Structures are given as C-alpha cells and as structure tokens.
Amino acid sequence: MKKILLFGAGKSATVLIRYLLDQAAQENWQLTVAEANPELAKSKLNGHPRGTAVALMADDVLLRKTLITESDIVISMLPPALHILVARDCLELKRDLLTASYIDEELLLLKDAIEANDLLFLCETGLDPGIDHMSAMQLFDRIRSAGGTISGFKSHCGGLIAPESDNNPWHYKISWNPRNIALAGYAGAVYKTDGQLKEVPYQEVFENCPVIEVPGSGKWACYPNRNSLTYIPVYQLDSATTVVRSTLRHPDFCTAWNYIVKAGLSTLTDAELINSYRDKSIADWFTACLNFYTRAETFADFLNRYVPAAEQELVDHLFRYLGLMSDGPLPRHTTVSADILQYLLETRLTLSPGDRDMIIMIHEVEYQMQGVHQKTISSLIVKGEDAVHTAMAKTVGLPLGIATKLILTGHIRAKGLCIPTGKEIYDPLLRELEQNGIRFYEKEELL
Structure with a gap:
C-alpha cells in the first residue's frame, strides 16, 4: 500500500482530497491529511475508510x-512561506514532494541536493502556476516542431465569479487566498511589448487596464502580473517581442481597485497609523488613510480631486459596498491597513453556499510559420459546483492529484527540482485534466 501525506486542507485542497480518495481503492492508497484544524480535515475526508486526519x-x-x-510521497498545500519546512524534511528523509506554489529562493538553494538524492520536487503544479505552464508549453512545442518561431505571448488568467452568481457591484467573490487579493499588484509589474520593456509601479498597475472579450463570458480587464520576463528562459521565448502575463478582473473591479491603491488602503507599512486608530471605527481609519496618503480631507474631497467625473459614481458605490464608511470597530488582530482591507473583502465578497466561481485562462500566441504571421488563441473556462467544490479548488487540486498518481505508478520518472514544462509531465497531465472537464479550445487567426 502506498501512503500519501497531504499538508493542509484549506479551500484549494477540497477537490485534491476528493480525487485522491476516489482513486485510493483502485490504486491501493492511504491518505493522511495533516491540518492545524483537524475538524476541517475530517470534514473534507467525510469518513472515507482510506483517509485519516491528523492535527x-x-x-x-x-x-x-x-x-x-x-509516507511514500508528500503534497504541501500549506501557505507558501511554510513549504520550505516540509521541503527540508523531505530532502532529509528522502521523499518526493509536490506543491502548487512558485519555486522561491529558499527552495532553489536545495536544488543540487535534491538532484544528488535522486528526488523529485515538482512545484508550480496547480492552476497559475501549473496549468498555465503545461498548456503554454504544449502550444510552443507543437508550433516549434512544425517549424514555427514564437514572436509574441500574452497569457491571462482569472479566478472569477460565474455570471449566474454575480450579484454584487464588484463582480467578484473570494474563492482562494484573500491575502493575495488584498495585495493584488503590490509588487508592480515588468513585461515586454513590441520589443519595449515596460516597468509599472504599484500605484499604476490598475490604471487604464486593457479589456478583452471572452466569447460567452463577457468583457474582462487585464492587469499585468509581477515580472513576466522571468518566463522568457522558462518558455524559451528569446525570439518574442511581446511577453506579458496578466490577471483578469471585471472592468469595474479594476477601476475601483485603482483608487483602493491610491488611497493607501492596502499598505503593509503603516502599523503606527493603525495603532493610533485602534479604538476608532473603520470609517475613521478610511478617512485617516485619505488624509495621510492623498491629503484629501473627506471621501467626497478624494472623489472630486482624484477620480474623473465619469468614474465617481462607480467608485463611490463600490467603496460604500465594501464597508469603508462603516461605523463598526476596526477588526481585532489587524496591524496594518492591508489587514483591514482583507477583513472587508472576506466579509463583503464571500461566496454563498450555492455560488459558482469561474476560472478563465487565455493564451495568445503569435508566431511565424513559413513566412506567414499567425496567431493561436487558446482558452479555458471552468465553473465550480458550489462554494466548497470550486473551480479554483478543481484547477489547483486536480493537477497535483493526477501528478501524484503518475509518479506513484511510474509514468513520471523525472527527478530534481522541476516545474511541469516537460512533455513527459504535461502530456499525461493535460490528457487526464481534459477527461475531468479542464479543456482548452483553440482558434487560429492569420495576421
């Protein structure tokens, strides 16, 4: 019997747990879920005879x-900063490890030791990163094998709310880590377009976001993600004059979030300000942020001074909906403005039990083939079942579950510190993802 150890049973682990348990009898597996909240783990295991929860x-x-x-293999769904604890143990105890998170600097320091011990640490095997790597590399490899040269790559992805469950003015509900939402765009963005390097500071990330139309799913604004240039060597895109990765949100969301940023509401460095307002209301904190970061005296003053007339009604409505004018007290255990913003997001933009979320991923690949300039648009749309079995949980969890099976059955033999960009990994993973309703559809254009 093979024993699988999963660290973490949070939102994104739900479908992963279900997949592993569904396969457990046939594959002769036993699953242990280690979780700080053992009741949460037990609820996800739902009494399955091949599942065990451990506090x-x-x-x-x-x-x-x-x-x-x-255990025979380990999966970490812990917060990214904690992966390194598990990784060091897996290296010492010689166990393969899978995560959905980015490879960070601490993990890179283990690269040579991982290879020397003939281990596989497969990272970035979720949605984004994960499915984005696999689907993009499949496209690139196919184009290159036919003699084509990649000249441009744009990749867009969003964890969104399905139209049938969209009933708030932000057109958004939280289906994954709310901290990441509160800090969206915080690192700024770097990308390349038409051969020109673009560096965008945080204060400008949400300004003038381009809008793309997704057939059957409406129009979505794109804001650029962090450093897109890091993907040039990963995807071998040296010949591309455009390389940009972006996140999708409703246009109204990006319009309003632009002013969330400008008002300093997502700041991580204002503990002194928050401490001085500890006994005040959320509205008092909001006004203090406006005073300190924008020199506006009131919200009305902020609207008049910083927001174009055509956007003022929208920004006013979305800010009020988020609770920024609330007389309620500041939430406990908040130390900086970003904490308060996260609290408001979690309380105002929560998924209701019957809500369905939606994942949209789109790749736009331009290439030259025998002297002809062409473009492939590859798109994925996945909807969740409800607020627990979400599209986010499905698209993050299933790649990890499938990869676990492929490793345990010997179909993936790769070693070292890897991401799923190799054909040996992405081909069987994408095939089974397609069998589970995660399928890309392509459209070709001549340019």
Whole structure:
C-alpha cells in the first residue's frame, strides 16, 4: 500500500482530497491529511475508510518528520512561506514532494541536493502556476516542431465569479487566498511589448487596464502580473517581442481597485497609523488613510480631486459596498491597513453556499510559420459546483492529484527540482485534466 501525506486542507485542497480518495481503492492508497484544524480535515475526508486526519501545527518538527517518514510521497498545500519546512524534511528523509506554489529562493538553494538524492520536487503544479505552464508549453512545442518561431505571448488568467452568481457591484467573490487579493499588484509589474520593456509601479498597475472579450463570458480587464520576463528562459521565448502575463478582473473591479491603491488602503507599512486608530471605527481609519496618503480631507474631497467625473459614481458605490464608511470597530488582530482591507473583502465578497466561481485562462500566441504571421488563441473556462467544490479548488487540486498518481505508478520518472514544462509531465497531465472537464479550445487567426 502506498501512503500519501497531504499538508493542509484549506479551500484549494477540497477537490485534491476528493480525487485522491476516489482513486485510493483502485490504486491501493492511504491518505493522511495533516491540518492545524483537524475538524476541517475530517470534514473534507467525510469518513472515507482510506483517509485519516491528523492535527498538526506546521512548526511541530517531531510530528512533521514522523508523518513524512511514514509516507511514500508528500503534497504541501500549506501557505507558501511554510513549504520550505516540509521541503527540508523531505530532502532529509528522502521523499518526493509536490506543491502548487512558485519555486522561491529558499527552495532553489536545495536544488543540487535534491538532484544528488535522486528526488523529485515538482512545484508550480496547480492552476497559475501549473496549468498555465503545461498548456503554454504544449502550444510552443507543437508550433516549434512544425517549424514555427514564437514572436509574441500574452497569457491571462482569472479566478472569477460565474455570471449566474454575480450579484454584487464588484463582480467578484473570494474563492482562494484573500491575502493575495488584498495585495493584488503590490509588487508592480515588468513585461515586454513590441520589443519595449515596460516597468509599472504599484500605484499604476490598475490604471487604464486593457479589456478583452471572452466569447460567452463577457468583457474582462487585464492587469499585468509581477515580472513576466522571468518566463522568457522558462518558455524559451528569446525570439518574442511581446511577453506579458496578466490577471483578469471585471472592468469595474479594476477601476475601483485603482483608487483602493491610491488611497493607501492596502499598505503593509503603516502599523503606527493603525495603532493610533485602534479604538476608532473603520470609517475613521478610511478617512485617516485619505488624509495621510492623498491629503484629501473627506471621501467626497478624494472623489472630486482624484477620480474623473465619469468614474465617481462607480467608485463611490463600490467603496460604500465594501464597508469603508462603516461605523463598526476596526477588526481585532489587524496591524496594518492591508489587514483591514482583507477583513472587508472576506466579509463583503464571500461566496454563498450555492455560488459558482469561474476560472478563465487565455493564451495568445503569435508566431511565424513559413513566412506567414499567425496567431493561436487558446482558452479555458471552468465553473465550480458550489462554494466548497470550486473551480479554483478543481484547477489547483486536480493537477497535483493526477501528478501524484503518475509518479506513484511510474509514468513520471523525472527527478530534481522541476516545474511541469516537460512533455513527459504535461502530456499525461493535460490528457487526464481534459477527461475531468479542464479543456482548452483553440482558434487560429492569420495576421
């Protein structure tokens, strides 16, 4: 019997757990879910005879190592900053590891040791990163094998609310880590377009976002993601004059979020300000942010000074809906403005039990083929079942579950610190994802 250890049972782990349990009898697996909230883990296992929940705080070194020693393969769905604890243990105890998170600098330091121990640490195997890597590389490899040269790549992805569940003015509800939403765009953006390098500071990320139309799903604004240039060597895009990755949101969301940023509401460095308003209301904090970051005296003053007349009604409505004028007290355990903003997002933009979320991913690949300039548009739309079995959980969890099976059955033999850009990994993964309703549709254009 093969034993699988999963760290974490949060929002994105729901479908992963279900997939592993559905396969457990046929593949002769036993699944252990280690979670700080064991009741959460038990609820996801739902009494399955091949599932066990274990209460674990991530810093419990002894129990963490014991669980890893007793397992054949490890999956970490912990917050990204905690992956390194599991990774070091897996290296010491010689166990393969899978995560959906980005490879960070700390993990890179283990690269040579991972290879020397003939282990596989497969990272970035979720949605974005994950499905984006696999689907893009499949396109690139196909074009190159036919003699084509890539000249441009744009990739857009959004975790959104399905139209049938869209009933708030932000046109958004939270289906994944709310911290990432509160800090959207915080790192600024770097990308290349028409051969020109573009560097966009945080204060400008949400300004004048381009809008694309997705057939059957409406129009969506695109704001650029972090550093798109890091994907040039990963995808071998040296010949491309345009390389940009972006996140999709409703245009109204991006319009209003632009002023969230300008008002300083997502700041991570204003603990002194928050401490001085500890006994005040959310409205008092909001006004203090306006005073400090924009020199506006009131919200009306901010609207008149910073927001074009055509956008003022929308921004006023969305800010009020978010609760920024609330007389309620500041939430406990908040130390900076971003904490308060996150609290408002979690309380105002929550998924109701019957809500369906939606994932949209679009790749636009321009290339030269035998002297002809062409473009492939590859698009994916996935909708969730409800607020628990979300499209986000499905698209993050299924790639990890499928990869786990392929490794345990010997169909993936790669070693080292990897992401799923190799054909050996992406081909079987994409085939099974398609069988589970995660399928890209392509359209070709002559340019």
